[in-house]
Amino acid sequence: MITGFILRALEGKIVIAVGILLAVAIIVPALNLLTPPDSAFHIPTYVMALMGKYLCYALLALALDLVWGYCGILSLGHGAFFALGGYAMGMYLMRQIGSRGVYGNPDLPDFMVFLNWKELPWFWYGLDMFPFAMAMVLIVPGLLAFVFGWFAFRSRVNGVYLSIITQAMTYALMLAFFRNDMGFGGNNGLTDFKDILGFQVQAGGTRAVLFAMSAFMLALCLIVASAITRSKFGKVLVGVRDAESRVRFLGFRVENIKLFTFVVSAMFAGIAGALFVPQVGIINPGEFAPANSIEVVVWTAVGGRGTLIGPIIGAILVNAGKSFFTGAFPEFWLFALGGLFIAVTLFLPKGIVGTIQHGWNARKALKAAADAEKGRDAGAAPTVQQVQAAE
Amino acid sequence: MNTISETRTKSLLYLEDVSVSFDGFKAINSLSLVVEPGELRAIIGPNGAGKTTMMDIITGKTRPDTGKVIFEDTIDLTKKDEADIAQLGIGRKFQKPTVFESHTVWDNLELALNRSRGVFATLFYTLTAEDKARIEEILVTIRMTHRKDEYAANLSHGQKQWLEIGMLLAQEPKLLLVDEPVAGMTDAETAETAVLLREIAKTRSVVVVEHDMGFIRDLGVKVTCLAEGSVLAEGSIDFVSSDPKVIENYLGR
Ligand SMILES: Nc1ncnc2c1ncn2[C@@H]1O[C@H](COP(=O)(O)OP(=O)(O)OP(=O)(O)O)[C@@H](O)[C@H]1O
Numbered sequence: 001m002i003t004g005f006i007l008r009a010l011e012g013k014i015v016i017a018v019g020i021l022l023a024v025a026i027i028v029p030a031l032n033l034l035t036p037p038d039s040a041f042h043i044p045t046y047v048m049a050l051m052g053k054y055l056c057y058a059l060l061a062l063a064l065d066l067v068w069g070y071c072g073i074l075s076l077g078h079g080a081f082f083a084l085g086g087y088a089m090g091m092y093l094m095r096q097i098g099s100r101g102v103y104g105n106p107d108l109p110d111f112m113v114f115l116n117w118k119e120l121p122w123f124w125y126g127l128d129m130f131p132f133a134m135a136m137v138l139i140v141p142g143l144l145a146f147v148f149g150w151f152a153f154r155s156r157v158n159g160v161y162l163s164i165i166t167q168a169m170t171y172a173l174m175l176a177f178f179r180n181d182m183g184f185g186g187n188n189g190l191t192d193f194k195d196i197l198g199f200q201v202q203a204g205g206t207r208a209v210l211f212a213m214s215a216f217m218l219a220l221c222l223i224v225a226s227a228i229t230r231s232k233f234g235k236v237l238v239g240v241r242d243a244e245s246r247v248r249f250l251g252f253r254v255e256n257i258k259l260f261t262f263v264v265s266a267m268f269a270g271i272a273g274a275l276f277v278p279q280v281g282i283i284n285p286g287e288f289a290p291a292n293s294i295e296v297v298v299w300t301a302v303g304g305r306g307t308l309i310g311p312i313i314g315a316i317l318v319n320a321g322k323s324f325f326t327g328a329f330p331e332f333w334l335f336a337l338g339g340l341f342i343a344v345t346l347f348l349p350k351g352i353v354g355t356i357q358h359g360w361n362a363r364k365a366l367k368a369a370a371d372a373e374k375g376r377d378a379g380a381a382p383t384v385q386q387v388q389a390a391e
Numbered sequence: 392m393n394t395i396s397e398t399r400t401k402s403l404l405y406l407e408d409v410s411v412s413f414d415g416f417k418a419i420n421s422l423s424l425v426v427e428p429g430e431l432r433a434i435i436g437p438n439g440a441g442k443t444t445m446m447d448i449i450t451g452k453t454r455p456d457t458g459k460v461i462f463e464d465t466i467d468l469t470k471k472d473e474a475d476i477a478q479l480g481i482g483r484k485f486q487k488p489t490v491f492e493s494h495t496v497w498d499n500l501e502l503a504l505n506r507s508r509g510v511f512a513t514l515f516y517t518l519t520a521e522d523k524a525r526i527e528e529i530l531v532t533i534r535m536t537h538r539k540d541e542y543a544a545n546l547s548h549g550q551k552q553w554l555e556i557g558m559l560l561a562q563e564p565k566l567l568l569v570d571e572p573v574a575g576m577t578d579a580e581t582a583e584t585a586v587l588l589r590e591i592a593k594t595r596s597v598v599v600v601e602h603d604m605g606f607i608r609d610l611g612v613k614v615t616c617l618a619e620g621s622v623l624a625e626g627s628i629d630f631v632s633s634d635p636k637v638i639e640n641y642l643g644r
């Protein structure tokens with residue numbers, strides 16, 4: 001049963017993408033660690049760190065594609081799940097500092113000592129243990145998505161209204177995390193990390209492993225997402241996107257379908273955030289900023305929603321563009337991003353991958369029609385409709 | 392004449408004194424209707440008579456303000472939602488044909504198939520030989536075997552109507568509510584649809600809403616004429632169409 005579920009995921013494009021990701025997971029760290037800095041093949045650490053960041057963003061975009069591209073839920077709050085995963089990892093990393101902090105307190109992170117706190121708040125318990133922290137990376141975003149989705153989907157909040165409340169959710173969390181008395185480090189967030197699982201966060205080897213893990217987790221989540229979307233459940237998802245009432249009147253519980261997908265997606269986003277934090281060395285409430293979540297939508301749209309691969313490509317391309325722009329002409333980045341979104345919406349509504357797929361299918365259909373024309377048989381007479389079929 | 396208590400004990404669907412209003416406008420006005428097991432019933436009536444709204448009430452989309460809606464003598468449908476009611480065995484074809492356009496004809500039927508609809512059951516579902524045979528059988532019934540791999544988006548209006556009827560069959564309902572099935576169909580298709588619906592009604596109850604009087608005549612079944620949210624006349628097509636109230640409110644227009 002489970003094997004069938006996973007095997008179904010491994011369709012052509014997905015196999016290729018997973019293959020590329022696994023190759024990247026090995027080759028990039030190898031070139032970083034094993035080649036001398038003056039070699040033409042050397043990948044500097046800062047480039048690897050940047051690429052690792054893009055992979056985390058790609059996983060976040062994949063998460064959004066699952067709910068938006070397949071289920072039609074335009075979440076403008078996925079940055080919140082990403083940030084929560086990041087905070088869970090950040091809290092683990094803070095606890096690893098131990099007495100090496102500025103104040104040398106073995107139990108309390110520096111910012112708590114600074115605030116004159118005497119003991120660790122209960123919600124920090126257990127986060128010094130890696131397995132527990134990793135469970136929280138999944139559970140906290142998943143639980144928020146569950147509670148949020150439970151109310152939203154049951155009351156049939158849809159479309160723009162849903163988008164607006166997801167945006168409100170991430171904004172509210174941002175304001176909460178900015179407060180010092182919340183116990184998450186206020187506006188400074190969590191930083192100055194030292195170790196992860198006993199290895200120095202800044203060490204070359206650790207960075208290489210973190211990079212490899214990002215590529216690996218992206219590949220794994222891609223397989224899971226593909227397995228979900230290619231199952232009967234995935235077909236129901238697309239049904240919910242295109243004709244929600246039809247699905248309901250066929251006897252499916254649309255709210256449960258949405259809830260499951262939303263929770264899985266939030267967990268993907270949490271994993272992305274958790275991998276992001278040790279690679280950039282900081283997590284602060286800015287990650288909850290509503291604009292961040294909107295950027296994810298742009299990446300996904302650019303790459304092509306409802307394609308799984310598209311959002312990954314979109315996230316990498318747009319963020320590479322962002323790195324270039326913010327280096328070369330920082331003041332233009334926001335205009336470029338806005339312009340890109342408008343251009344894609346107007347001229348490339350299916351996104352990059354969607355457009356390529358569309359062209360490919362149209363060609364195949366034309367060819368099939370031409371073949372059928374040759375060996376014309378009454379039942380399967382080719383029609384213009386068949387050509388349009390592929391579109 | 393049957394008294395209410397007599398009809399209640401053997402009806403499949405029983406509506407009594409149902410009313411619903413939208414912003415003060417009474418779309419359904421103390422409507423009563425009984426559908427027997429195995430019955431094929433036609434419903435006619437002018438635009439805005441409340442035919443679609445009646446289906447909304449039966450299928451749980453709209454809650455009536457007052458009145459009883461009872462399925463199989465005991466089940467109170469006003470307490471249930473769309474998914475529950477569909478699982479109880481009431482299928483519905485919408486006035487505007489609604490199929491999954493980005494899925495193939497085959498996938499549309501597979502999704503509609505009366506199988507466990509839970510999240511995990513659908514995640515791990517694999518097509519069994521039995522389900523395959525059932526889908527093929529339905530494809531034959533709706534005469535779409537040769538188009539099974541076609542995307543539903545590319546079907547003609549009439550074919551979408553048929554596919555939707557096929558999806559309802561896959562659902563294996565006890566009661567089928569069909570809203571304007573021949574809208575947008577050619578005369579030949581309309582005649583075929585009448586044959587198809589009669590065939591379907593051999594094994595279950597069907598309620599058909601239609602404006603096409605020729606089609607209603609083809610069906611040759613008991614007709615209910617609705618107007619302004621309540622029943623104007625009920626009986627054979629000849630009886631109903633000679634009723635002066637029906638002529639004034641509907642046919643005479
Ligand atoms: N959700 C709603 N909100 C407000 N008014 C509604 C709603 N649903 C139906 N109505 C009104 O109720 C009346 C009955 O509509 P209904 O669609 O049931 O008519 P119908 O008999 O199906 O007509 P047609 O033959 O045109 O399909 C109409 O006047 C319609 O405008």
Ligand SMILES: [Mg+2]
Binds near residue numbers: 442444486
């Ligand atoms: Mg109607």
